[in-house]
Amino acid sequence: MATTSSEEKACQRPTNKEHRLVNKTLRRLEKLHESCTDPRLGLRNSPPYLPELVPDTASALRRVWEPYRGLGALTGRAPGEDEAAYLRVHARNLLDKTDRALLLFKEGKEKMFEETSSYRLDLTKLSLLFSHMLWELKAVFPGDRYHGDAYKLTKTEARDFWRISFGNKCIVRWSSFAEKLRRVHPFQDGMETVALKSTVDLTCNDHVSVFEFDIFTRLFQPWRSLLRNWNQLAVTHPGYMAFITYDQAVSRLERNRHKPGSYIFRLSCTRMGQWAIGHVTGEGDIVQTIPENTPLYLALLLGHSQGCYLYPDGQDVNPDVSALNRPEHKAKVKVTREQYELYCQAGTSFQLCKICTEKDKDTRIEPCGHLVCRRCLDSWLKSSGHTCPYCRCDIEGTEAVDVAPYRPKHKKEKKENEEEEEEEVVVESAEDDDHEDIELVVKQMAALRKKAPERKVAQQ
Known part of the structure; x- marks a missing residue:
């Protein structure tokens, strides 16, 4: 029986099964586009906007996979091992999320047209996942060509950690990532691990990409206190809102329009790796801003000193995050x-x-x-x-x-x-x-x- 050399294993072409998977995903995306453009749905044209996200995702998927198609699985370009691994994980995850969205339309029926129904809320959460997956695909394939092995993390310490732990890989299983991260930033098994995974794994596929790790380390910088920052800002802080959109943030702040200084913060879905902070002004207006390239705790401290960020989600107790501003311990x-x-x-x-x-x-x-x-x-x-x-x-x-x-x-x-x-x-x-x-x-x-x-x- 013939054996496969290590070089051939590292550069195997996508199989016919995988090409069929991509074609199936494209058909499902087309069907989802028809459903989410139904006028009765009345989706607001604000990010993440599914009627635009879905066709953009389908277009990007076609362009990225085109070089591997050729005249069939035997003639298309052969991706490297890590490149092929990412393509498979992304395609399967995209199909899974598309099927989940279509199932909502099937099971929700008329309730899908009710803005406050659980089905609509679940669709909104999925729209954020579609947005994250599209951002990631563009980051790993800039110009529709694979550059995941050359992706440069923003923070030096994070870049060193990834290179030492995973070399030039662009995607690893969550279990492998957690094992390596725990050696540098210890965290507990159980609920803490589950909560950390839900924050890092933006695309919810049980893997961590170099792009997702870059986003996480930018959001919860600096590196020296990465998990302490995450614990205080995303686990225990009442102002943190996970998986909400711009419109949902406005609706949340509407409840406290009578209480100037009320604020919440969330991951920006238009500028990945940045925070979006919304607050109620002294005049009762609702304002959302993005403090670019600034650690969140510094933005919150500055906003507090200016009388903007006083009541997290309307609550009277405002956590003190000044401890995160301590100089680096050596x-x-x-x-x-x-x-x-x-x-x-x-x-x-x-x-x-x-x-x-x-x-x-x-x-x-x-x-x-x-x-x-x-x-x-x-x-x-x-x-x-x-x-x-x-x-x-x-x-x-x-x-x-x-x-x-x-x-x-x-x-x-x-x-x-x-x-x-x-x-x-x-x-x-x-x-x-x-x-x-x-x-x-x-x-x-x-x-x-x-x-x-x-x-x-x-x-x-």
């Missing part, structure tokens, strides 16, 4: 007397990064504990995979650190503080033996920096 690494003396003999200092010899060490690699500067680690990860530059162990995470230099004491001070010094907690570092690898690492880094301009010229 673990302390103390230099011992032995390390100080060793590095003095070598004519350098423990604090200095041994790769570039220009910047101080500020990053600890987990689990080995080796110390480098952030710039050198970023350069290393971009070119040499996901291993420590010193010991080559797999990097499972990084931690910001502050190296406190050893300061020799005079004899009198030494005698007075002898007991105190003995009680100081010293964070041991694996740096003691890095001199064995340093020459090789420096040479490799120098070669990478030399090649970088050459690659840039070649690309131009």
Whole structure:
């Protein structure tokens, strides 16, 4: 029996079954478009607007799949392994959500035309999912060509985490994502995991794409307190509204028009990765704004100081989010007397990064504990995979650190503080033996920096 090579496995063409799946999805989308353009439905032309979303989704799906069709499954372009995985997950999820929407029309019948019916509310939630899926497809296939393996996350720490954990993959199963994230940002099994999944998995397909992770980390920045921010802003804060549209936000605020300063916030469906905050003004008007590229807690603090964001969803108790505005915490690494003396003999200092010899060490690699500067680690990860530059162990995470230099004491001070010094907690570092690898690492880094301009010229 013939075997399939690893290269062939990585570039298998979509099967006839998968092409039939896409064709079926397109037919279902056409049927859904007919249903949601019924004049009796009276859908308001505000985002997310299904009569526009559905044909836009169908058009994007056709364009993305066109290169793989050719004259059939045997002649179309062969996608890479991760590209094929994303296509399959997206197509199946899109068909599932389309069938759910059609089922609402079938079961709801005349109730679908009642704006406040449960069937209409469920259709609105599905419209948000359609919007999220379309945004994601365009992000993974900009210009209708796959770029999921080159997607650049907005936040540096999030980018490092994804690259270290999943390489160039653009989509992973939720279970795999949760396992990796828990190592960096611990969270509990049970309800906390369920709540986190409902926030991260925007398209509700039991997978997490690099696009969805980018949105999550932008919404709940900064990285150092990512899950603490999420817990306070999306789990316990009464002002957070999940899966509501612009019109629904207005309706919600209408209830508190008599109470200026009432506010709610939600994920913007027109600018993914941004928050939309709505509030009742002193004149009783309802205003919704998007604080672009600003952490939500900062926007809420500023709005509170200006008298705008006082009563979350009309409630008198307004949670204090000022704790999220604390400066970044860095673990302390103390230099011992032995390390100080060793590095003095070598004519350098423990604090200095041994790769570039220009910047101080500020990053600890987990689990080995080796110390480098952030710039050198970023350069290393971009070119040499996901291993420590010193010991080559797999990097499972990084931690910001502050190296406190050893300061020799005079004899009198030494005698007075002898007991105190003995009680100081010293964070041991694996740096003691890095001199064995340093020459090789420096040479490799120098070669990478030399090649970088050459690659840039070649690309131009």
